[in-house]
Amino acid sequence: MPSKMKYAFFIACKYTGDLATLKRCVQSIKKQHADPTIYVIDSDSTDLSYVDEIEKLGATVVLAQNKNYSTGMIWYAYKNYPDLDYYYFLHDSMYVAINLDSCLNHDVATISFFNSHKGVHRSRAGREYGFSNIEQIEWCDKMLRTYTPYSVPDLFTGVAFSVFFCKRHILELLDSRGMSKILPLIKTNDQAMERAWGIALEAEGFSLREKTFRHSKGVVKTFKGRH
Numbered sequence: 001m002p003s004k005m006k007y008a009f010f011i012a013c014k015y016t017g018d019l020a021t022l023k024r025c026v027q028s029i030k031k032q033h034a035d036p037t038i039y040v041i042d043s044d045s046t047d048l049s050y051v052d053e054i055e056k057l058g059a060t061v062v063l064a065q066n067k068n069y070s071t072g073m074i075w076y077a078y079k080n081y082p083d084l085d086y087y088y089f090l091h092d093s094m095y096v097a098i099n100l101d102s103c104l105n106h107d108v109a110t111i112s113f114f115n116s117h118k119g120v121h122r123s124r125a126g127r128e129y130g131f132s133n134i135e136q137i138e139w140c141d142k143m144l145r146t147y148t149p150y151s152v153p154d155l156f157t158g159v160a161f162s163v164f165f166c167k168r169h170i171l172e173l174l175d176s177r178g179m180s181k182i183l184p185l186i187k188t189n190d191q192a193m194e195r196a197w198g199i200a201l202e203a204e205g206f207s208l209r210e211k212t213f214r215h216s217k218g219v220v221k222t223f224k225g226r227h
Contacts, residue, residue, distance in 0.1 A: 004085075005086055007104065008039060010074075010077045010087060010089050011038065011039070011040045011041065012041055012070050012089070012090070012091050012092065013041065013043060014045055015045040015048070016045075019050050024095050025094055026040070027057060032096050032097070037060075040059050040092070041073040042062060042064055068183040069190040070161065072183060075175075087166055090111075090163060091221065093221060095222075096220075102211075106165075107169075108167075108207070110213070110214065111163060111165075111213050111221070113158060115128045115155075115157060116156055117130050117155050117156070118137060118155075119131070124155075127155070131191075136192050140152055140192040140193075140195055144182070144196060147182055148177050149203075150203050156202055157198045158198040159194055159197040160194060162197055
């Protein structure tokens with residue numbers, strides 16, 4: 001591990017009463033890393049009864065009133081914790097099964113990725129997931145063309161769950177390109193961001209496949225509502 005790199009873990013949390021799953025996420029990070037800094041970024045939860053229990057575990061709960069899913073968490077962390085060299089972004093429904101220090105040697109690391117295309121569902125051979133519908137394609141392409149130099153290409157790689165791990169300079173670059181202006185407000189927009197993040201990162205020359213946990217159980221996702 002690069003000895004001087006300062007990093008933190010950020011967990012997106014829309015609390016719905018499943019304290020055990022959130023605690024497992026926090027505890028798994030602590031089990032695999034020595035004295036980690038952990039921030040739980042609350043996604044405007046109406047139930048905040050979890051806060052004290054999670055802070056007893058050594059994590060800091062940030063009542064960010066985030067309404068923009070995982071993307072909102074990423075830009076909140078970027079803007080409010082500028083002294084970090086590296087950011088680990090997770091969902092509260094994930095847990096970490098291995099030490100993730102090796103990611104610090106990579107500009108970008110993904111929990112998982114998928115082969116995507118400018119079409120709906122599996123309508124292209126060899127492409128696992130397109131978009132959910134035409135309206136989602138149009139929203140994604142409009143946002144990218146309006147705020148960034150990107151657009152939806154014919155073929156690309158998506159970032160599963162809209163979360164990943166990266167060095168700060170990656171976020172600085174994407175911010176300068178206008179990605180921080182694209183903020184999903186509804187679930188289908190958030191799903192589109194899985195595609196938008198991948199499009200932007202690949203357009204800038206970063207591989208989503210070089211360092212990934214797609215084929216391992218290093219980071220495990222238990223499926224539930226989006227954050």
